[in-house]
Amino acid sequence: MNFVHLEFDGVIATMTLDHPGGNRINFQMREEILHTVERVAASDARVLLVKGKGPDFCLGGDIRDWPGIPAKDLRPRVEVFARAIDLLEGLAIPTIAVVQGGCMGGGFELALGCDLVIAAKSARFMFPEALLGIMTLQGGVYQLAERIGRAKALELVLLSEPTGAEQMAAWNVVNRVVDDASLDEAAHALAARLVLGPPDAYARTKALMQIWRDRGRAEARQQLYDMSMPLFDTPDVQSALRNAVDAVSAGLPIPKAHFPASRRVSEHDRKGRA
Structure with a gap:
């Protein structure tokens, strides 16, 4: 059973x-x-x-x-x-x-x-x-x-x-x-x-929180940009940014981006940082 x-x-x-x-x-x-x-x-x-x-x-x-x-x-x-x-x-x-x-x-x-x-x-x-x-x-x-x-x-x-x-x-x-x-x-x-949210950002946010919990704020701050900046090179974020810029330029609220259901979290983010 x-x-x-x-x-x-x-x-x-x-x-x-x-x-x-x-x-x-x-x-x-x-x-x-x-x-x-x-x-x-x-x-x-x-x-x-x-x-x-x-x-x-x-x-x-x-x-x-x-x-x-x-x-x-x-x-x-x-x-x-x-x-x-x-x-x-x-x-x-x-x-x-x-x-x-x-x-x-x-x-x-x-x-x-x-x-x-x-x-x-x-x-x-x-x-x-x-x-x-x-x-x-x-x-x-x-x-x-x-x-x-x-x-x-x-x-x-x-x-x-x-x-x-x-x-x-x-x-x-x-x-x-x-x-x-x-x-x-x-x-x-x-x-x-x-x-519908961003899987890579979710994964990296969770990994950062685990670093903060286990090793403290200083270590989390040390790794913050190494973990966050690569997101800007992804097609998902670039598309969301362009849509947001168009909305802001038109005086409209920033639209919520939807991320493809086929996205698979990278092995780096799946395991988090050692």
Whole structure:
């Protein structure tokens, strides 16, 4: 039985968790998530949606697998999920977590590994690890701290209290909150909008943000023009610039450029900078 499904609608990829009873991430799912993200990385997809089937996005790791396993044996079986999230964060394309119901533990970390989070009003977010005497195993505490700061991240992780979607939006963890009935439609509309955007610019922007996160502002500034200026030599940007100049000269608003769906992100941008 497969617990993770990957579908393509043109250049929109959708990874769906499908484990009845809350999409709890068992050992097999960890491997499947990693392999699925690898497939997306090797594809022509220009946007990835990450979803959970059923009433909950994901209630976290399937702790039913864990009792009695020595830490030395448990570690490699858990660590594969960290590799999956690292690969997800490093994808050259925009990624969107589509969250309904419970989003907890490893499921919350999976959502935080995406670039954008769109959530139903009923969604609730929680790190329950402290209730078990353990830590956030995929780095959830620092993923959260990057978005809301150290103090608030520690509060949520140490107290293990559920937080609603509206509050998470106010804290800049969630990008958009929509009615439950509109979640899928809103998520696909957002993906369709991103598909029309510039894939090379998206890829390089994500790579620059990763440099900023990992090595700081000074290194990001050092590499900024090496990464950004080559875009001006592409036919897409030259065409968009000419159209923009014509509009400005005519006293019109700058038109939104649409970029060909056949565009494939270059290998340089797919991998980002070392």
